[in-house]
Amino acid sequence: MKFRGFSARTAFVRWGLAAVGIGIVLGGTAPSAIRLLGELLATHAGMVPWISSRLFGFIAYGVLAGSVVYGLLLSTKLLDVIAHRPITFTLHQDLASVGLGLAGIHGALLGLDRTVPTSLVQIAVPFATDYRPLWVGFGQLAFWIAAVVVASFYVRRRIGQRAWRVLHYATFLSFVGATAHGLGAGTDTAGWGWWIYLAATDLVVFLFVYRIAMSFRGRPRQAARAPVGRAAESPAA
Numbered sequence: 001m002k003f004r005g006f007s008a009r010t011a012f013v014r015w016g017l018a019a020v021g022i023g024i025v026l027g028g029t030a031p032s033a034i035r036l037l038g039e040l041l042a043t044h045a046g047m048v049p050w051i052s053s054r055l056f057g058f059i060a061y062g063v064l065a066g067s068v069v070y071g072l073l074l075s076t077k078l079l080d081v082i083a084h085r086p087i088t089f090t091l092h093q094d095l096a097s098v099g100l101g102l103a104g105i106h107g108a109l110l111g112l113d114r115t116v117p118t119s120l121v122q123i124a125v126p127f128a129t130d131y132r133p134l135w136v137g138f139g140q141l142a143f144w145i146a147a148v149v150v151a152s153f154y155v156r157r158r159i160g161q162r163a164w165r166v167l168h169y170a171t172f173l174s175f176v177g178a179t180a181h182g183l184g185a186g187t188d189t190a191g192w193g194w195w196i197y198l199a200a201t202d203l204v205v206f207l208f209v210y211r212i213a214m215s216f217r218g219r220p221r222q223a224a225r226a227p228v229g230r231a232a233e234s235p236a237a
C-alpha cells in the first residue's frame with residue numbers, strides 16, 4: 001500500500017493542532033525550565049559546559065539512533081504506508097546530519113569544561129583524552145564514521161550506488177560505537193541512561209533482524225528464476 005498524502009483541505013486543522021500541542025508543552029515546561037536554569041547558573045556556573053555536553057550527548061544519541069531506525073524502516077518499506085518515499089529519504093538524511101552536528105557540539109562543549117581540561121586535539125583524535133580514553137574513543141570513532149556516512153549522502157552520484165551502500169552499512173558501526181561510548185563513558189549510565197540505550201538497541205536489533213529475514217524471504221523467488229535463465233543459456237538446454 002502506498003501513502004497518497006494528506007488532503008490539502010485539512011492542512012489548517014493539522015497545523016492548528018501542532019501549534020496548540022507545541023503551545024501546551026512550552027507553556028507547561030518553559031517557566032520552570034527557565035527558573036531551574038537561572039538557579040543552576042547562579043550556583044554551579046562552572047558545571048554548565050559539562051552538564052550541557054551530557055545533555056547534547058543524549059540528544060545526539062537519540063537523533064542518530066532515530067536516523068538508523070528511520071533508515072531501517074525505509075529499507076523494510078514499512079514507512080511507505082504512511083509517508084512519501086522521497087520525503088522519508090530526505091528526513092533520514094537530515095536526521096543523520098542533525099545528529100552529527102549535535103554530537104559535534106557535545107564533544108566541543110568539553111573544551112569549555114574546566115573540571116577535566118580537554119584540548120581540541122584531544123577532542124578530535126580518538127582515544128586521546130585523559131578521561132576514560134577507551135570509552136570516549138569509541139564515541140570519537142562513532143562521530144568520524146557518522147561524518148563519512150553523512151558526507152557520502154552528498155557525493156552519492158559521484159561515488160556510485162554500490163560504494164554508497166557499502167559506506168552506508170558503516171552506520172551500524174557508528175551506532176554500536178556510540179552505544180558502547182555512552183554506556184562506558186557516561187555519568188548517567190547507572191540511572192535512566194541505561195533504559196535509553198536498551199530501548200534504542202532493542203529497536204535497532206529488531207528491525208535489523210526483520211530486514212535480514214525479509215531479504216532471505218525474497219531470495220527463493222530470485223533463485224527459482226535464476227536456473228531458468230542459466231538453463232536457457234547452457235549448451236545442454
Ligand code: HEM
Nearest residue numbers: 054057058061103107139140142143178182185186187188
Ligand atoms: C556519535 C557521536 C557521539 C554520541 C552519540 C555521543 C553520546 C554520548 C552520550 C549519550 C553520553 C552519556 C552522557 C551521560 O551519561 O551523561 C556521552 C558521554 C561522553 N561523551 Fe560522547 N558522544 C559522541 C561523541 C563524542 C565525542 C566526539 C567526544 C569527544 C571527546 C565525546 C566525549 C564524551 C565524554 C567525555 C563523555 C562523558 C561525559 C560524562 O561525564 O557523562 N563524545 N556521549
